[in-house]
Amino acid sequence: MAKPGESVLLLSYPVQAGPSPYRSISPIFVRESAESQYVGYDEIPAQMSPRLMSVRALDHRHHIVAADVVQGSQLGSLASGFLPSATYPICTSITHVGDVTSGGSIGHRS
Incomplete structure (x- = not known):
């Protein structure tokens, strides 16, 4: 984490x-x-x-097939449930994880 006054670079990231x-x-x-x-x-x-x-979670067409809002401590179990399974057989990626309170993007997994 950057300290107050420390220089940071602002870059763009293609979330989806x-x-x-x-x-x-x-x-x-x-x-x-x-x-x-x-x-x-x-x-x-x-x-x-x-x-x-x-x-x-998205399918091969990049369409949402599942979504949820959870505490960060529950991300692992939610993500593993979203990845290809009997419940979501067409899910190909967890593409966006965002902080609900700030609206920021946190991660990407394909």
């Missing part, structure tokens, strides 16, 4: 880049002096746990 009515681009901030990057697979970053999050 596929041809869809839900196509969107979101801003992200990157610390200019960052010396390392966060790399996490199959884990939920700790800063997401206390937040109220929205999650959208």
